[in-house]
Amino acid sequence: MTPTAASPYPTDTLGLRTNRACRNCVQIKAKCVPVPGSNSFTCQRCHRLDKVCTTPAPVPRHRGRNKSNRVAQLEERINNLTSLLTSTKPADEVPNQPSSHAQQSMLTPPVSIIHDPDQPSCQSSSHAKSACRPPPGNSASNDADKTTHFRTRLPPAIEERLFSDFRTYMNGYFPYVIIPPQVSSASVREEKPFLFRTCIAVACHVDPPVQRQLGEELFRHIGERMLLKAEKSLDLLQGILVLISWYQCYNFYNPQWMNLLHLASALAIDLGINRPNHSGPWPPVGMVVDTNQLIHGKSVNHGCKTSDERRALLGVYYLTAELAACFRRVDSMQWTHHLEDCCNALLAADEYTSDIEAVQMVRLHRMVGRYHDGSVPLENVPISTYARCVQDDFQRFRKDLPASLDGSTRFELHVLSHEISSLEHIMSSGVDTALARAGALYTCLKRVGNLIDCFTKFPATRLQYIPFMIWIHLLHAIIVIAKLSFLEAEGWDLQYVRTSETSFPATCTGLIAYLEAASRQCQGESQVPSPVSARFNMSAEKLRQCLKWYENKIQAEAESMASTEPCVVRNLPPFDPALEGFFEGFDDGLWADFTGDFGNTGMQF
Incomplete structure (x- = not known):
C-alpha cells in the first residue's frame, strides 16, 4: 500500500530499519511488527491505518564530562581545603578545648572547617568524599599498605592533634591498651595502622560527621580483614578493644557492641593468647590438629609472650565481665590460672603504673563473679x-x-x-x-x-x-x-x-x-x-x-x-x-x- 502523506519529521527515513521501531509505534509505545514479506518496509499497524511508516533518526549518546578536567578540579579543591586548614587559628584559641591543652598537645587546627554557614561541613559533602578517596595508582599492594581502603584522609597535622588528644586525655581511662610515651605517632601509624586509626576516630568527637565516617570505615576494615581475609594480629585486637571502650560515639546509628565483643574474644583465641605456653608433648599430627586448624586456623602465637598481649587478654576478660554484670545474659570469660599468671607477670614487670589498676579491675570482677553466675x-x-x-x-x-x-x-x-x-x-x-x-x-x-x-x-x-x-x-x-x-x-x-x-x-x-x-x-x-x-x-x-x-x-x-x-x-x-x-x-x-x-x-x- 502507498502512503497517503509525507513524513512530518525531516530527519526520519522512510520505511523500517532492522531492529528499529517506527515513529508511530514509538509515540504510542506499541510493538512494531513488520508486514510479512521479504521486501516489506511497513509495519502492520501503519499498513492497517494507512499511515506513513518512518524510522526516527538515532539519538546520539552523550559521553560524560572530561575526566581529566574533573580530576584537576578535585585536586584544586583538595589544595584549597589544605591551605584553609593549615591557616586556621591554633588549638589554644579553639572553643571547647581545655585551657591546659596548649601545653600538653600539639598546636594544630580543628577537625572540620565550614566555609559557608548555609552549607554543610566539607567533610560530610559528596565532593569531599570523592576528594578523600585515594587517587588510582598510589597504592603498591594490599600487603604493603593496609590502610588503602580508608577513604577519609585527614591532614597530617590534624591526625597528630587527635592522636595526641587520645594519649593525653583518653588512654588513661583504659589501661588495657597502652601506647608508650616514648613511641612516636609515626611509629604507631606504621606498625599498628588500625589501632592508630581507631584512636583518631574516638578522639574526633568534636566533629560528628567526620567521626561517623571514620567509624563506618573502621567497621568495614574489621569485616574485610577478619572475615574475608582471616587476618589475625594484635593490632586488630587492640583497636577493637578501644572501639568497644568508647562505643558511645557510634551507639546511636550502628549498634554493633556485642558483635565487636564476640570478635575480640574470638580473635584472642585465634591469636593463641588465651592459653599458656605449651610445655608438654604435642598431640600426634592427624585429625585433632586438622580439626583445630579448621575451626580457629593456624595459631599466630602459643601463649602470651609480651606485656601488650597480656593486657589485651585481660581487657577482653574485663569487658566481658562488665557486660555480664549489666546484661546478665552475657557469659563472662572463664577465670583460669593463665589469667592469674598474666596479672602476676604485669605486676612483676612494673612497666606502667596503670598496670596496677588493670590487674585490680580484673580481680574485682573475679570476686563479684560469684554473685552473678547463678551457682x-x-x-x-x-x-x-x-x-x-x-x-x-x-x-x-x-x-x-x-x-x-x-x-x-x-x-x-x-x-x-x-x-x-x-x-x-x-x-x-x-x-x-x-x-x-x-x-x-x-x-x-x-x-x-x-x-x-x-x-x-x-x-x-x-x-x-x-x-x-x-x-x-x-x-x-x-x-x-x-x-x-x-x-x-x-x-x-x-x-x-x-x-x-x-x-x-x-x-x-x-x-x-x-x-x-x-x-x-x-x-x-x-x-x-x-x-x-x-x-x-x-x-x-x-x-x-x-x-x-x-x-x-x-x-x-x-x-x-x-x-x-x-x-x-x-x-x-x-x-x-x-x-x-x-x-x-x-x-x-x-x-x-x-x-x-x-x-x-x-x-x-
Whole structure:
C-alpha cells in the first residue's frame, strides 16, 4: 500500500530499519511488527491505518564530562581545603578545648572547617568524599599498605592533634591498651595502622560527621580483614578493644557492641593468647590438629609472650565481665590460672603504673563473679547472710588495694557499681525477715548516692573523654533508684526513699545541673553551641523526661489509692517506643517495668 502523506519529521527515513521501531509505534509505545514479506518496509499497524511508516533518526549518546578536567578540579579543591586548614587559628584559641591543652598537645587546627554557614561541613559533602578517596595508582599492594581502603584522609597535622588528644586525655581511662610515651605517632601509624586509626576516630568527637565516617570505615576494615581475609594480629585486637571502650560515639546509628565483643574474644583465641605456653608433648599430627586448624586456623602465637598481649587478654576478660554484670545474659570469660599468671607477670614487670589498676579491675570482677553466675540461688540464702558476705568481700577488697589507687575516682566508681549490682538481687528475694531486707536495701541506696557523688567529681572538661562503661554505671545507678522508689516490700519505707537526699528527683535534678554546667563550660566565653555541649544538653533533656516519668507514676499511684476502682492510669500520653532504647540492654528484671512506664512521658527524639 502507498502512503497517503509525507513524513512530518525531516530527519526520519522512510520505511523500517532492522531492529528499529517506527515513529508511530514509538509515540504510542506499541510493538512494531513488520508486514510479512521479504521486501516489506511497513509495519502492520501503519499498513492497517494507512499511515506513513518512518524510522526516527538515532539519538546520539552523550559521553560524560572530561575526566581529566574533573580530576584537576578535585585536586584544586583538595589544595584549597589544605591551605584553609593549615591557616586556621591554633588549638589554644579553639572553643571547647581545655585551657591546659596548649601545653600538653600539639598546636594544630580543628577537625572540620565550614566555609559557608548555609552549607554543610566539607567533610560530610559528596565532593569531599570523592576528594578523600585515594587517587588510582598510589597504592603498591594490599600487603604493603593496609590502610588503602580508608577513604577519609585527614591532614597530617590534624591526625597528630587527635592522636595526641587520645594519649593525653583518653588512654588513661583504659589501661588495657597502652601506647608508650616514648613511641612516636609515626611509629604507631606504621606498625599498628588500625589501632592508630581507631584512636583518631574516638578522639574526633568534636566533629560528628567526620567521626561517623571514620567509624563506618573502621567497621568495614574489621569485616574485610577478619572475615574475608582471616587476618589475625594484635593490632586488630587492640583497636577493637578501644572501639568497644568508647562505643558511645557510634551507639546511636550502628549498634554493633556485642558483635565487636564476640570478635575480640574470638580473635584472642585465634591469636593463641588465651592459653599458656605449651610445655608438654604435642598431640600426634592427624585429625585433632586438622580439626583445630579448621575451626580457629593456624595459631599466630602459643601463649602470651609480651606485656601488650597480656593486657589485651585481660581487657577482653574485663569487658566481658562488665557486660555480664549489666546484661546478665552475657557469659563472662572463664577465670583460669593463665589469667592469674598474666596479672602476676604485669605486676612483676612494673612497666606502667596503670598496670596496677588493670590487674585490680580484673580481680574485682573475679570476686563479684560469684554473685552473678547463678551457682548459688539467692532464694536459698538468708538476706542477712548474703548482704554480710557482700559487704565483707568489698571491705576486704578496698583494704587490700595498693596505695596508688587511693583516691582514684574512676576506680571507686567501678567498685561502687558492682557493689550495687551485687546488693540489687535482694529486691527479688523473699527469704529472711523484713528488717534484714530493709537494712540491705538501705545499704544499696547509700552506695547509689556514693556513686553519684563520684561521678560528679569528674571535671566538666573531662566528661567528653570518659569511656562508655562509666556512662553505663551511671545509668545503672539511676535505674536502681527508680526501682527502689516504687518497691513494695514489707518494712520498706517508700516515703523515706522518695524524700531523702538520694531520692530519684533529687538525683536527676543534681545531674541535670551538673551536665548543663559542663555544657556551658565546654562552650567557653563565646557560648557558641558545639557538638560536645549538645551531647550534654541532650543527656540533661533525657533526665528531665525521667522526672516527668516519675511525676506521672506518682500521680497515677495517688489516683489509684483515692479511687475505689482498680488501678487505671488516666490522662497520660501514649507509649513512645523511642524511649525503650534509652535503657536498652539491661535484663528484664532490672529495667522492663521502668521502661514500660517511662514511655508515658511521650518524649520525642
